Structure formats: structure tokens, C-alpha cells
Amino acid sequence: MADGGESCGSGRARLVSELCRVQDLVRRLELQLRAPSDPASVDLCRRLVHDIIALTDRSISMARSGDLAAHLLPAAHQPPLSGAPSPLSDAGSDQPSFRASPKKRKATARWASQQVRVAAAGTGGAAEGPADDGHSWRKYGQKDILGAKHPRAYYRCTHRNSQGCPATKQVQRTDGDASLFDVVYHGDHTCRPNSSSSAATGARRAPPHPHPQQQHNPHAQAALQGLAARLTVATGTDAAIIGGATAAAPMTPPESCPAQRGAASPWSMASPVGSDSNGVSPCPVAPGYCGDNWGCDGAGGGDLQEVVSAFAAVSSGVAHLPPALEDELIPLECFGFDQSFDMGNAMPSFFYQ
DNA sequence: GGTATTTGACCGCA
DNA sequence: TGCGGTCAAATACC
Numbered sequence: 001m002a003d004g005g006e007s008c009g010s011g012r013a014r015l016v017s018e019l020c021r022v023q024d025l026v027r028r029l030e031l032q033l034r035a036p037s038d039p040a041s042v043d044l045c046r047r048l049v050h051d052i053i054a055l056t057d058r059s060i061s062m063a064r065s066g067d068l069a070a071h072l073l074p075a076a077h078q079p080p081l082s083g084a085p086s087p088l089s090d091a092g093s094d095q096p097s098f099r100a101s102p103k104k105r106k107a108t109a110r111w112a113s114q115q116v117r118v119a120a121a122g123t124g125g126a127a128e129g130p131a132d133d134g135h136s137w138r139k140y141g142q143k144d145i146l147g148a149k150h151p152r153a154y155y156r157c158t159h160r161n162s163q164g165c166p167a168t169k170q171v172q173r174t175d176g177d178a179s180l181f182d183v184v185y186h187g188d189h190t191c192r193p194n195s196s197s198s199a200a201t202g203a204r205r206a207p208p209h210p211h212p213q214q215q216h217n218p219h220a221q222a223a224l225q226g227l228a229a230r231l232t233v234a235t236g237t238d239a240a241i242i243g244g245a246t247a248a249a250p251m252t253p254p255e256s257c258p259a260q261r262g263a264a265s266p267w268s269m270a271s272p273v274g275s276d277s278n279g280v281s282p283c284p285v286a287p288g289y290c291g292d293n294w295g296c297d298g299a300g301g302g303d304l305q306e307v308v309s310a311f312a313a314v315s316s317g318v319a320h321l322p323p324a325l326e327d328e329l330i331p332l333e334c335f336g337f338d339q340s341f342d343m344g345n346a347m348p349s350f351f352y353q
Numbered sequence: 354g355g356t357a358t359t360t361g362a363c364c365g366c367a
Numbered sequence: 368t369g370c371g372g373t374c375a376a377a378t379a380c381c
Contacts, residue, residue, distance in 0.1 A: 138356095138357065138358085140372095140373070141373060142358095142359075142360075143371065143372070145370085145371075146371085152371085154371095154373075156373095158357095170372090
């Protein structure tokens with residue numbers, strides 16, 4: 001697809017600006033959390049969280065709004081990864097019409113889909129599943145797919161029953177690299193991650209990948225760095241990879257953003273990904289992993305939409321923070337933004353580092 | 354005992 | 368008719 005970046009360059013620039021501010025706030029928040037005993041810092045943390053929520057909301061709105069969104073690959077135009085259907089956006093409602101009769105398949109998923117490539121969870125790359133995406137999923141099926149080496153697993157949101165959340169995802173290990181997973185998301189999450197019902201049920205058995213939004217994390221720092229270790233969203237001309245374990249060529253940390261400068265940059269923050277990858281950059285994005293399916297030519301994945309989704313998930317999680325900030329903290333801190341990308345030529349690169 | 358996962362079967366669509 | 372998506376019983380796990 002033609003780049004068409006000029007048409008929405010202004011909106012993108014603003015988005016970059018907003019995200020930079022978010023990152024700066026997150027960094028400050030992270031610093032405050034390092035001194036939890038300081039009562040003043042709690043207040044500051046709350047203010048920072050408030051600002052972060054506001055900024056992310058604005059960013060999400062920008063990303064979703066007309067001209068910018070027009071630059072994104074509409075989900076309906078995204079071909080499936082491997083013969084999967086191309087669900088069309090079911091305007092107006094993400095709610096699937098839950099089947100009235102059993103075993104009746106709904107007309108092939110008509111709501112929006114997003115495609116991402118996800119690195120295996122853990123540091124070895126031999127994990128059973130992709131890195132956590134911040135949501136709670138329940139596996140409901142697995143199929144061998146024609147022409148694919150690995151079966152495709154089907155997940156739906158854990159809150160489907162309790163809250164009617166329509167989100168589903170399909171996870172399939174890539175043929176080429178067993179440490180990478182192709183993930184296709186269908187539907188948006190309408191669930192509230194902190195609902196009591198989910199907390200009660202979800203905690204009983206560890207899901208394939210832990211879900212930060214649902215974990216009670218007495219130590220916000222651990223939560224911050226936990227997801228940081230696992231999630232990387234990179235889009236653009238190179239790749240769309242989420243997850244941290246995959247060894248990959250380093251990516252240049254954004255330098256244009258003040259928040260990224262200096263040795264204490266979050267890009268160099270402790271992360272199992274970075275520390276476990278034999279000197280590989282903590283920003284594990286594989287530049288050569290583009291292929292034709294990841295947003296390079298219009299056949300690609302969810303790209304910014306995915307980022308928006310992830311952002312929204314994180315944002316909404318923050319929005320549900322209990323009064324005691326230290327009880328639940330969504331790792332927004334981990335969200336980096338590659339400002340080196342060219343607004344006119346490529347999709348932006350975001351990182352959960 | 355309750356919940357999540359596994360897996361064979363069913364069903365709709367192309 | 369084949370393939371992909373989902374259901375639901377059986378099983379495993381905590």
C-alpha cells in the first residue's frame with residue numbers, strides 16, 4: 001500500500017508527542033515507585049497516573065480518529081495469516097451474537113481482527129505460548145491447520161461468560177521460527193479486568209501466560225518489569241512482534257524523545273529480555289522479520305491498531321486502579337515509543353520493553 | 354471441588 | 368466435500 005503518510009502526518013506527530021509525554025510521565029512514576037515509603041510520592045504517583053490516563057485516552061482517540069486511522073490497515077483489509085478468515089468489522093457492535101443453538105458457528109467472525117507476531121514467553125524461546133498480552137484468555141480449542149506445521153490454538157477471553165467479553169484470539173506457532181507465534185485477535189475486550197469474579201476464578205489456575213492486570217501485585221515494580229520483560233510491540237516497515245524472548249537485532253532507542261536520553265533510559269532498564277539475550281538489545285525487534293504480512297505493504301497486521309488496543313488495555317487497567325496505588329499498577333512504564341520511525345513511510349514502533 | 358485444558362465431534366462456509 | 372471455528376465431555380491441575 002502506498003505510504004500515504006503525508007495525509008496524516010500532523011496527526012501522527014501529535015500522537016508521537018502525546019506518547020512521549022506519556023512515557024515521560026511513566027518514567028517519573030517509576031522513579032517515584034522506587035521510594036514507596038515516601039508519603040509525598042504516593043500523591044505524586046496518583047497525579048502521574050491521572051495524567052497518564054488522560055494522555056493515553058487522548059492518544060488512543062487520536063490513533064482511532066479519522067485521518068490517522070485511515071492510514072492504518074483496516075482490519076477488514078488484512079488478509080489472514082494462514083488461511084484464516086478475514087473478519088469484517090461488524091459495525092456498531094463488537095458483541096458477538098452468542099449462538100442460540102449449540103455448535104452453530106457464527107458467520108465467520110465478523111468483528112475486527114488484529115494480527116501480531118508474538119515472541120514466545122519466557123527467556124528460552126521454547127515456551128508453550130506467546131508472551132502475555134495483558135489479557136486473560138481461556139483456550140477452547142486447537143486445530144491442525146492445513147499447510148501449517150503447528151496447530152492453531154483458539155482462545156477466548158476468560159470474562160466471556162461473566163461479562164460477555166467477545167474477544168478471541170488465535171495463536172499459531174510460525175513455521176519458520178518456533179519461538180514466534182502468529183496471533184490474530186478478534187473483537188475488542190469489553191471486560192473489566194479487575195472484576196471480582198475473574199479474580200476469583202482466574203487465580204485458581206495459572207493461565208498459559210500470566211496476566212498483569214489480574215494479578216495482585218503488592219510490588220508495583222515487579223509488575224512493571226514483569227510485563228516489561230515480555231511485551232514488545234513493534235510495527236512498521238520491519239516487523240510487528242510482541243514479546244520479549246526472541247533474539248533479535250537491536251533497535252535504536254528513540255533519541256528524539258527527552259525521556260529516552262541518558263544512561264538511565266528505560267531502554268536500558270533491567271529486563272529479562274535484555275539481560276538474557278546474550279547482549280542483544282532490550283528492544284527485541286527483528287528488523288528482518290517483515291515479510292509481506294506485517295504491515296509493510298498493506299497486507300499486514302494490526303500494527304498501530306494493535307498498539308492502540310494494547311494501550312487501551314493498559315489504560316483501562318489503570319483506570320480501574322484501586323485507591324491504593326501500590327496494590328495494582330499497570331506497567332505503563334514499559335511502554336516505549338520509537339520515535340525514529342518516519343511518519344511518512346512507516347508505521348510507528350512501540351515497545352513494551 | 355472448582356476451574357482450565359485437551360481433544361474428538363459437530364457445524365457452517367466456500 | 369474439505370477446512371476452519373466452536374462446542375462440550377473427559378481429563379488434569381490446583
